[in-house]
Amino acid sequence: MKSVNCKKLRQKCGFNKELYVDPCGKSRGLAVWWLDSIDIEVLYKSKNIIHVLMESEGLTVPKLVSFVYGPPKEGDRRVVWDVLRRLATGIMVPWLALGDFNDLLSQSEKEGGNPRALRKILNFQSLLSDCSLIDLEFKGSKYTWCNKRGGALVRERIDRALGNIEFRNEFEHAVVFHVDLVGLDHHALVVDCCHSEDKAPRTFKFEANWVQHVDFLKVVDSGWREVAVSNVNSLLDLIQRLDVCRKRLMEWSRREFPNFRKLLISCAEN
Known part of the structure; x- marks a missing residue:
């Protein structure tokens, strides 16, 4: 990929600065992108x-x-x-x-x-x-x-x-x-470079049984519409919408599909 095409991709990915060594033929090109x-x-x-x-x-x-x-x-x-x-x-x-x-x-x-x-x-x-x-x-x-x-x-x-x-x-x-x-x-x-196991965010996992719930599509639709379309960076819009949908599904899942094992332990202790 020539640097002129890389520039467009770099902009979509949100990086501000760039450095290129153009490829010889179809290989050996290098690109470095970084932030301000x-x-x-x-x-x-x-x-x-x-x-x-x-x-x-x-x-x-x-x-x-x-x-x-x-x-x-x-x-x-x-x-x-x-x-x-x-x-x-x-x-x-x-x-x-x-x-x-x-x-x-x-x-x-x-x-x-x-x-x-x-x-x-x-x-x-x-x-x-x-x-x-x-x-x-x-x-x-x-x-x-x-x-x-x-x-x-x-x-x-x-x-x-x-x-x-x-x-x-x-x-x-x-x-x-x-x-x-x-x-x-x-x-x-x-x-x-500064990885911490304690601070690592919990991995989001989509549960197949969610789609059987009557409210599933409503939750996804609500999360999707929560982010206003910028019409400037479509990739960023998509990422933000998916992130909001992820958060809303996790909140909804905790309400609709509680951890019954924890509930049983809690009831037994009381």
């Missing part, structure tokens, strides 16, 4: 790496972030890994490197197909060692890519986020989430 609350200074950019200095007054962010796309061919990856090694020289601040590395750290990160050549695994392990980078903890699917070929299915963990010691010390609770995107062959990576 973050300041970014580009230190290095190529068709495979965007390396930036990041600062924010209102948010706690890593000092350095590298957005990486590892070339599919081993020889090309070696060249890009050497660039990362040079960028890593002398870094003494929190550094986060993430993206599609197209490489594995062990055979256990692949399912199906031929085993990954040992030299490739050792080369990638060597990169992490030379750059003092650590594979960050993740939640979600074990694999981040799938060839979607049915009987010849291959799955691999080639997308990842890495951090140096300084990053781990400052963001000790950082967690990477592998988010499944319907229709795509890669999972998205969401890096929560």
Whole structure:
């Protein structure tokens, strides 16, 4: 996708600022979008790496972030890994490197197909060692890519986020989430630098038995109409309406489908 088309998508997603490296043919394009609350200074950019200095007054962010796309061919990856090694020289601040590395750290990160050549695994392990980078903890699917070929299915963990010691010390609770995107062959990576299990919101789950209730459609319709249409950002309107519907359904469910186990315990205690 050319940067001119990315701009339209960026606006719909609500980001204010952008940086692009246009693709060569149909691959290797890179895009970075960010909000006004973050300041970014580009230190290095190529068709495979965007390396930036990041600062924010209102948010706690890593000092350095590298957005990486590892070339599919081993020889090309070696060249890009050497660039990362040079960028890593002398870094003494929190550094986060993430993206599609197209490489594995062990055979256990692949399912199906031929085993990954040992030299490739050792080369990638060597990169992490030379750059003092650590594979960050993740939640979600074990694999981040799938060839979607049915009987010849291959799955691999080639997308990842890495951090140096300084990053781990400052963001000790950082967690990477592998988010499944319907229709795509890669999972998205969401890096929560300050993750807290205690503060994690309860996951919304749609209950199939709701639709049998006489008031279900009324609750959805009421929540949908609660948000005024802006006619400026249709995607934002949709997100806000879905969020309100979610809240109204949860409130309604607590009234119409109470937790009978808790009620029984409460009655027994009284």
